[in-house]
Amino acid sequence: MSSTRNRIAGYAFASPWLVGLVLLYLFPFAASLYWSFCRYDLINPPQWIGGENYSRLAEEIASGTGFGQALGNTAYYAAVSVPLSIALGISLAVLLSLPVRGQAIFRTLFFLPSVIPVVAASILWMWLLDPTDGIVNYGLSSLGLGQPKWLESPGNVFAAFWQTGSLAPGSKDALVLMSLWGVGNFMVIYLAALGDVPKSLYEAAQLDGAGPLRRFVHITLPMLTPIIFFNLVMGLIQSVQAFTQIYIVSEGRGSPAGSTMMISLQLFLSAFQHLDMGYASAIAWLLFVLLLAATLLLFRTSRRWVYYGG
Amino acid sequence: MHRSTLQIAAILLLLGVVAYAASLGDKQEQATPPGRKEVLFWHFWGGADRATVEEIVRRFNESQDEHFVRAIAMPGNNLDLKFFLAVAGGDPPDLLNIDDPVIADWGARGAILPLDAFAPEHEVRQAEAWLFPAARRLATYEGRLYALPNGLDIRALYYHQTLLDQYGLQPPETLADLDKIEATIAPPGLTSYERHGYLPDSRRLWAWGYVFGGQFYDEASQTVTADDAQIDAALQWMVGYRQRYGPAEIAAFRAGDQSLPGKAFPLLSGRYAVMMDGQWRVRDIRAYQAAQAERGEPITQFGVCPLPPPPGGRQRAGWVNGNNFVVPQGARNAAGAWEFMKFWSGMGHEAEAAQTCVAGGWIPVSQQVAQQPQFQAFLKSEPLFAQFVELAGSDNQYPIPVVPAGPFFNNEIKNVAEQAMLGAAEPDCEAMLRDATRVIQRQINAARESEE
Numbered sequence: 001m002s003s004t005r006n007r008i009a010g011y012a013f014a015s016p017w018l019v020g021l022v023l024l025y026l027f028p029f030a031a032s033l034y035w036s037f038c039r040y041d042l043i044n045p046p047q048w049i050g051g052e053n054y055s056r057l058a059e060e061i062a063s064g065t066g067f068g069q070a071l072g073n074t075a076y077y078a079a080v081s082v083p084l085s086i087a088l089g090i091s092l093a094v095l096l097s098l099p100v101r102g103q104a105i106f107r108t109l110f111f112l113p114s115v116i117p118v119v120a121a122s123i124l125w126m127w128l129l130d131p132t133d134g135i136v137n138y139g140l141s142s143l144g145l146g147q148p149k150w151l152e153s154p155g156n157v158f159a160a161f162w163q164t165g166s167l168a169p170g171s172k173d174a175l176v177l178m179s180l181w182g183v184g185n186f187m188v189i190y191l192a193a194l195g196d197v198p199k200s201l202y203e204a205a206q207l208d209g210a211g212p213l214r215r216f217v218h219i220t221l222p223m224l225t226p227i228i229f230f231n232l233v234m235g236l237i238q239s240v241q242a243f244t245q246i247y248i249v250s251e252g253r254g255s256p257a258g259s260t261m262m263i264s265l266q267l268f269l270s271a272f273q274h275l276d277m278g279y280a281s282a283i284a285w286l287l288f289v290l291l292l293a294a295t296l297l298l299f300r301t302s303r304r305w306v307y308y309g310g
Numbered sequence: 311m312h313r314s315t316l317q318i319a320a321i322l323l324l325l326g327v328v329a330y331a332a333s334l335g336d337k338q339e340q341a342t343p344p345g346r347k348e349v350l351f352w353h354f355w356g357g358a359d360r361a362t363v364e365e366i367v368r369r370f371n372e373s374q375d376e377h378f379v380r381a382i383a384m385p386g387n388n389l390d391l392k393f394f395l396a397v398a399g400g401d402p403p404d405l406l407n408i409d410d411p412v413i414a415d416w417g418a419r420g421a422i423l424p425l426d427a428f429a430p431e432h433e434v435r436q437a438e439a440w441l442f443p444a445a446r447r448l449a450t451y452e453g454r455l456y457a458l459p460n461g462l463d464i465r466a467l468y469y470h471q472t473l474l475d476q477y478g479l480q481p482p483e484t485l486a487d488l489d490k491i492e493a494t495i496a497p498p499g500l501t502s503y504e505r506h507g508y509l510p511d512s513r514r515l516w517a518w519g520y521v522f523g524g525q526f527y528d529e530a531s532q533t534v535t536a537d538d539a540q541i542d543a544a545l546q547w548m549v550g551y552r553q554r555y556g557p558a559e560i561a562a563f564r565a566g567d568q569s570l571p572g573k574a575f576p577l578l579s580g581r582y583a584v585m586m587d588g589q590w591r592v593r594d595i596r597a598y599q600a601a602q603a604e605r606g607e608p609i610t611q612f613g614v615c616p617l618p619p620p621p622g623g624r625q626r627a628g629w630v631n632g633n634n635f636v637v638p639q640g641a642r643n644a645a646g647a648w649e650f651m652k653f654w655s656g657m658g659h660e661a662e663a664a665q666t667c668v669a670g671g672w673i674p675v676s677q678q679v680a681q682q683p684q685f686q687a688f689l690k691s692e693p694l695f696a697q698f699v700e701l702a703g704s705d706n707q708y709p710i711p712v713v714p715a716g717p718f719f720n721n722e723i724k725n726v727a728e729q730a731m732l733g734a735a736e737p738d739c740e741a742m743l744r745d746a747t748r749v750i751q752r753q754i755n756a757a758r759e760s761e762e
Contacts, residue, residue, distance in 0.1 A: 257728035
């Protein structure tokens, strides 16, 4: 009786959160699965159409149009921005761990970009990356370097190099650059992790004659692998779900030439501009499955490279 | 004692601020007068335009004893999303102003009502006859008016007369003239350019496609025709500039074409001799010339002309969009909305609408408004703006086709043109347009199936 009453009381106190979970998470989750098999425009009742939305997605993936293009764009963005943000985050964290004067100030300055609202930062970047008037191209011009067209070009550095032999950053590269600017969140996590590396390991290695580079490769990096893994998973999810900055810099349409049409933007436009809620739900579910598969793959491969120190 | 006194003073000050803020709110939320029915009106105008809108609302309300319009300003780019969700939720406003190509999308799904569902039939017939052809096209879906346009946005070429004079050039009357302007001011083959005569903006394939004589959609057969020969010719002509100057140079141009907030009109600085843009730029020119006069500098001269056609193309042609009043399913006072729509657009209220268009710097949707003495006087003082009003009356101004999936159609055409103009690979225009036609057709078909 007492344990039953306690259990009931426990659920009662947790009920606000439970109600929120059911109404705002589980119900939409289940509803979108149903809608992904329907034709539904929010005004008229959903009509069951079986796997039509999914077969359309499959066709678009095969042809590289619509969702296929969005998938390609998103894959590029994730594949470039996630590794770079991990590398940059670790580099900054290591540098900012050095016992130099003004360390706290530098840490604060590098973290500041992460607290600027995404909308404001996006508009700021549109100014910075303007091909003719932006300060970035002005700086590159001063150094005698090229004048990338950034957000005005549908190309990217790899395609440009392959086709013309020159590096010509385009719109997706601009988005990568924008995402790197917000690396402060990851940096802070690495800073905390660096503080947990036992100093005795460095001392022992130094006594054995290991230089700074070998200490970094054999002590710092292995000890950071759990955090790298965490940031890899979180970074992958964040890059695949990135929306706000892309919506703003692409005028809400994936411009130029659909080169910034990411999965999240494709989903949003399908749902609220094209009024194709069923197809949008199918995109959401496919995105969920893809991310789940990628995350599971990362967890599985992590057994080979993530070191959990004793 | 001191701390206590300060705390009391702070609390009193805070209460005063709150009371003051509340009183401000009270002023803005005027109650609906007794005996009148409210018309809830959503719009996106902010800044100076918002004051103009509120003045129009005030004039309407003063003229009424049956309805009372309450205008809610929602600046930003998601008004259509809020509206659609309000309709889906069963609590819509009575009236909405939109400028997106969504009339068919919303009409097909029953989110907005055709005018004949709530307005007297003879008045709907009157509206069809009364509107400019361009305005009628903008609002008609499957033969029925689903909106009453209240202002048109027209594109034309602005030219920098002073600059053309320096090069001994004339304003363009034919497409060849336009090509000559660019070739003279910016000869192909240079390593860098500080100025261009004209560069096509990829997004304007909509305009040039119509000028070249093309049609993007066949209403009778419900078929997308974006791959027709004239549109292909228009895209080929645009791509000719890419071939002469390179995609990188074309990309830099777009950066100067109002693509960023607060970006100045590039024509003013003479970076271009000719640019395509809408009637709202007349304000920028007027302000620029006023500033020059104030500084005692020579006044730079600008002009406006229709988009010059190639041989066999359409005269006084182009792409049109504009502001449309729509009434949602579930509106509680559609009759009142209709009265306000007529008042603002001008049907039966031509003199009031002329005043509205002068105040807002807007192009009217009917010749009956344009010919009002007050508006004619305005045009005499604004010769550049008069050119746009003249074009608004043309029979060759076309909107994005009013079909379900209109926004998708719009975006795909822009994507094709952007890829052709800016992509690294040499474009195959015919194949790209054919592929886009197929993709757009599929989307329209899917959207139509939602109707059934």
